[in-house]
Amino acid sequence: EPEVTQTPSHQVTQMGQEVILRCVPISNHLYFYWYRQILGQKVEFLVSFYNNEISEKSEIFDDQFSVERPDGSNFTLKIRSTKLEDSAMYFCASSDPGQGVTDTQYFGPGTRLTVL
Amino acid sequence: AQTVTQSQPEMSVQEAETVTLSCTYDTSENNYYLFWYKQPPSRQMILVIRQEAYKQQNATENRFSVNFQKAAKSFSLKISDSQLGDTAMYFCAFVRTGANSKLTFGKGITLSVRP
Numbered sequence: 001e002p003e004v005t006q007t008p009s010h011q012v013t014q015m016g017q018e019v020i021l022r023c024v025p026i027s028n029h030l031y032f033y034w035y036r037q038i039l040g041q042k043v044e045f046l047v048s049f050y051n052n053e054i055s056e057k058s059e060i061f062d063d064q065f066s067v068e069r070p071d072g073s074n075f076t077l078k079i080r081s082t083k084l085e086d087s088a089m090y091f092c093a094s095s096d097p098g099q100g101v102t103d104t105q106y107f108g109p110g111t112r113l114t115v116l
Numbered sequence: 117a118q119t120v121t122q123s124q125p126e127m128s129v130q131e132a133e134t135v136t137l138s139c140t141y142d143t144s145e146n147n148y149y150l151f152w153y154k155q156p157p158s159r160q161m162i163l164v165i166r167q168e169a170y171k172q173q174n175a176t177e178n179r180f181s182v183n184f185q186k187a188a189k190s191f192s193l194k195i196s197d198s199q200l201g202d203t204a205m206y207f208c209a210f211v212r213t214g215a216n217s218k219l220t221f222g223k224g225i226t227l228s229v230r231p
Contacts, residue, residue: 031216043161043207045218055216089159093219104151105211105219107161 002026004108006092012114013082021077021111023092032075033093033105034067043091049075082115118143118210122222129198130230137193137225139208147213150184150191155205155224167191198229
């Protein structure tokens with residue numbers, strides 16, 4: 001069964017450093033998302049992406065964040081200058097419009113980001 | 117804006133018994149979908165079940181079923197014949213109809229299944 005994959009599974013970085021989190025969505029999906037979950041809290045929407053453009057972004061997704069689909073398979077989230085409060089689990093998700101206007105979002109296993 | 121409320125922070129159930137997890141939501145939308153996701157200790161987000169708001173029939177997936185009350189904006193998850201592997205965090209989530217719509221999650225409930 002196709003699945004969303006994410007790398008790395010765990011990233012440790014120093015405050016102020018740039019990190020890139022990578023995702024490979026399900027191959028025939030066209031809509032992509034990033035969410036984050038601070039430990040012990042609920043999952044929060046960051047950004048949605050379609051046709052090489054951001055569709056919607058949350059207040060959390062400030063100028064330090066960017067997303068890109070550099071090729072036909074990868075979808076990346078970049079944090080330019082990490083802060084302590086960026087420590088969280090980051091989930092990538094994808095969905096397929098072919099199964100209806102709104103379809104289920106399938107999640108990757110997440111990348112745990114630790115900022116020291 | 118949509119809100120999703122899960123007021124029970126945690127629940128416990130004996131193996132093989134039935135448990136119901138509560139969720140309420142608030143929206144002005146008429147067309148939307150509701151989901152339950154499971155998050156085991158591995159922290160992977162796994163889809164459990166989905167309900168289309170336009171459908172009156174409650175969704176079922178094997179041991180999992182929902183009680184969807186649209187007028188009351190209530191969406192509870194019933195787990196029958198609970199298994200140890202059901203131990204996890206469960207999140208209720210809302211998405212309005214429309215391509216590329218974001219999911220809005222509740223705070224989650226921790227379910228423990230006792231042997």
